[in-house]
Amino acid sequence: MFGRLAATRLPEIRQIFRQAPPQTSRSFSTALNYHIDTPDNNSELPWEFSNANKDKVKEILSHYPSNYKQSAVIPLLDLAQQQHGGWLPVSAMNAVAKVIGVAPIRVYEVATFYSMFNRQPVGKYHLLVCGTTPCMIRGSREIEDALLKHLGVKRNEVTKDGLFSVGEMECMGCCVNAPMITVADYSNGSEGYTYNYFEDVTPKRVVEIVEALRKGEKPPHGTQNPNRIRCGPEGGNTTLHGEPKPPPCRDLDAC
Ligand code: FES
Incomplete structure (x- = not known):
């Protein structure tokens, strides 16, 4: 069935591939897949838990x-x-x-x-853009582009002031409010560490979030759409407005 469908749409599929931009390199969600000793990262350096x-x-x-x-x-x-x-x-x-x-x-x-572990320095605020399908369909590529352009960095690069870096994460279980980003906040050490979701974001909104963080503010996390309550539908409930009717046979006296 799928084969027949694909065969009938072959010219269209070919056209899509012809239009796709050439892939110059693979983009990885984590920056580093191997270790090379450097002055600030080698096993001779002492490290212990505080x-x-x-x-x-x-x-x-x-x-x-x-x-x-x-x-x-x-x-x-x-x-x-x-x-x-x-x-x-x-x-x-x-x-x-x-x-x-x-x-x-x-x-x-x-x-x-696990891509949650970073093996090279990140910014005090590590911004993770969800890149999985529901968020991608809802514009996560534009979100990432807006962040990278605003901060003037590439993915997994840290801004010169050490404040921000942008990475990619796979589905964070918040698809109903796609697209979304997470901010891992390392600005107050492990005592003040937070990992907050910002949902229903737009390219404009993520830049506002970055600027609020830069000023030391705490922008509200959760959905950024003022017309939604948490994961509820925009504009309020569309179903379950009243007490649902019980199944007909529950009223045994009436059966
Ligand atoms: S795909 Fe982005 S949270 Fe699930």
Whole structure:
């Protein structure tokens, strides 16, 4: 069925591919897929959890059986990333490996698999644009373009003042309010770390959010569409205006 449909629309499909812009390089959602030693990122540099975070490490480990400490790898990497201003140098990954008693490669495997872990510096505000299909159909490419143009950076590059970087994330479970971005805020260390969703954004609105953050303001997160309440339909409910009627056979006296 699909084959027959595709065959009848072949000329149209060919035309679409002819019009597609040439792909010069693949765009990855994470910046780095390998490690090369640099002066600010090598295993000789000391790294340990801060005193406050050592207590958090104990608390995280207490959620797992003592012979399954390695299960804590993701929350510990997350804590390390928050402490280190939003990224994970190799020495932080090694410190996590030591805490959970595994070979460092076990931690590298996790940190390189999940795009939430950054392995190169990010801005104090790391802006993550959802690039998955529902957000893409609703304009996420224009959102990303607006951010990159306004900040004068490429994807995964940090602005000169160190304040902002723009990355891509896959579906963050908020498709009903697509397109959306997340702001990972590392400006107040791991104590003040926040990870907020801004939904129903437009190119103009994301630039306003950036400028508000630059001024130290806290723009309201959630939907940015004033005509919606959370995930409700724009303009109010379209169904369920009153008490729904029960199924006909529930009124046993009337049956
Ligand atoms: S596709 Fe963007 S939140 Fe699901």
